[in-house]
Amino acid sequence: MKPIRPVGIVGYGGYVPIYRIKASEIGRLWGNDGCSLPIVEKAVAGPDEDMTTIAYEAARYALMRARIDPCEIGAIFIGSESKPYAVKPSGTIVAEALGIGSHLLAADYEFACKAGTEAFQTCIGLVSSGMARYAMAIGADTAQGRPADDLEYTAASGGAAFIFGLKSDETVAYLEGSCSYATDTADFWRRAGQPYPRHFGRFTGKPAYFRHVITAAKKLMEELGLGPEDFDWAVFHQPNTKFPLKAAKMLGIDRKKLEPGLLVPYIGNTYSGSSPLGLAATLDVAQPGDRILMVSYGSGAGSDAFSFVVQDAIEEKRPLAPPVRAFLARKKYVDYATYARFRGKLLR
Amino acid sequence: MSVPRFWREIPHKYRLLGSRCRSCGAVYHPRRRVCPRCGSRDLEDVRLSRRGRLLAFTVVRRAPSDLDEYKPYIVGLVELQDGVRVLSQIVDCDPSELRPGLELEATLRRIRAHGPAGVIEYGYKFRPVIKWEPEGGASSLGDASGGEVPAGEGDR
């Protein structure tokens, strides 16, 4: 998918809450002897945080880097699977808080963990078509892990925001093309009204994550005439540490290229925030001319793959807001009781 | 729970909208129509600085009924860069990390949810300023509040 007029990222920002719980602390409750924990620790939203407040933070940093008049943003889309309201858009709350004005399109997206990159695609289309001067896409989540379930180790909170505009000297990276691939594959889902999602264990691997990530990535490379060696960096959706590394291997991409964007060992799976935060962390270190592959994955199932090329403006705009690593470094550990309290598990 | 009242309060709770007296320069939060310092009625809307310093704080341990589940929580008196003082919860820190003069910045957080089915009130809370080391070891620490989000015409 190539937009008729080239589109780029005008500003970007990420946010991770300060609290952390170690996977070993979760394991302590459930009798896990610590031999195979999927990550080291994960980020936990505070009791007064939710997807909307996280989206606000990320969006604020994106605006700081963008250096545009907020009122010129014509659309705001937030992708999440932990919307505080089943009916009422979080986008309008974030827009009001940022002073974006009311002449805008707003919607909340759902496609499990790839809801944020769904929003990317829409923004790209709106901007390229001329319907909006700028459009903001946010992926943010305060994912809930069912107590005792495997995914409790990794379900985490965080988000990142991207403001898209037509490619120009003001964009920090431009889009070469994207590719979306979706099938009806129920590897992981949450029924309406249910507090926690369900999944089917190993079925979430090959027929789900890998099929869609690899297919979308290969299709993208084919359409753009690129090979794995043409990319300087790669960001994959990160449900755990193993999957993105394996996907890289399957595509022939050197694992070193994943390093800046591989955040899951220390913040967990931020669901709709996962690959967007990985992209933000990569932009925090990438140099002009670098090519970045980004492939998201959402259960249900689908992947969006993107190829971005970094531009000169990154040097000037990067320091205008905190890098993702500043949030990684900012941490306070909580025990399981506090974690359960913060995440509302005690009140259910 | 008063939905109209929460809606009315959005400008001053989400965006720290206040008033500045055009005659004497005094700044107020929330907005007002008459300047108590000089009596003027010539006041303009202004978005207050999101940066401030902590004057004093306390830890509320006996909470009102609607905030009971959040106790203990820290409330501080913050002096914004504009000079106006606001009362606000202080988050993302322990009381032991706080001292008068500490630099704080505003963020958006949940104030309270009105039960599992009521509306959620959002609004400002303050936290210690996030600082970071620029890549490549440049000499000065960056911080997130130097760059303010420009005020748009979206302010009511």
Next chain:
Amino acid sequence: MSGLAAIVGAGCTKVGEHWELSVLELAVEASLKALDDAGSPPVSAIYVGNAASEVLNEQGNLAVLLADELGLRGIKAVEVRAGDASGALALHQAYLEMAAGAPGPVLAVGVEKLTDVMIQEVERVQMLFEDARATFHSGITIPGLCALLTRLYMQQYGASYEDLVLLAVNDHRNAANNKYAQYPFPITVETVLNSPLVADPVRLFDTAGVGDGAAAVLIVKAEEARRFSDAPVRLLASEAVAGEASFSSREDLLSMNSLRKAAARALKRAGMDIKDVDFFELHNTTSVVGILALEELGLAERGEGWRLVKEGQIAIGADWPVNTMGGLKGRGHPWGATGLYQAVEAVWQLRGEAGKNQVEGAEVGLTHNMCGLGSLSCVHILARWEVRA
């Protein structure tokens, strides 16, 4: 206007948890005591001070209801509210009624019943007396505001918390001899420090408790006072001044403008100087507020109020007796009633009926009743009958 009015009847209930008495029944009890104290004359007007009966007791319009309960139909009935200054403000209105030429005695009653709701509701309702846009948003409670004030005072003047709570110790010492007090027992600084934190650094025994109570006085024209009582007490001045509505907007966070102005006006009206005052009933929501009041009244320099207390100068036999019957801390603080409790206690002092807490030769008393942290102050000056303005 000075010297126009006199108090000829005074009465109150004990402050405590009156599970069996409704807010109205409490008011009736205090009213009947005050009326009986004056020989039960007919009443021309009734002013009722109450802060929050709608939300605490699901009953509004108390003045009309009380008049009816007292068998007083066809008279003027006025409800007065200003948070925890409601009582003194009701007294102020009654005083004005008398000064304006009321055709007969005027009853001023203060009543509050806090125990019909749980403490978390009490905290929530109190936040309404300050600017709710600030209190409800930040979650700061009244003890929390007092805690901020305590910290600011300690930071500014170097006093310790132990020094400040000596005021609470003083109050309890006096409450021990007051049969109407909610907490009639002495305490020490250790009692305070061992009590739970309410809002750091303020501890439970540094806050006014939660209780029910009602107090009332009957006011008549000074020239008619002897008809009703052998021991009338002069009401020489009654002033009410509003300061900044919000604590955080004060230019000087450690001052209470409203008290300074109200006291100055009251003393001027009474033709007196602060040195003429023999005892003070202050409104220390927590100790620091009382300390600041001592400074605002000029009894101590700024930042030295705590020394006055530490040096024992506010004890009954000393230079500046404070809270002679226990004050908010020892006697109790049923919000809308407190201002009238202060008046009743001043009457006892000036009649020589204060028992073990009697200030020898007390001729002039000053009461300060406040809303919240000083958004409104009411100051009254009362004097022994023989003292003229």
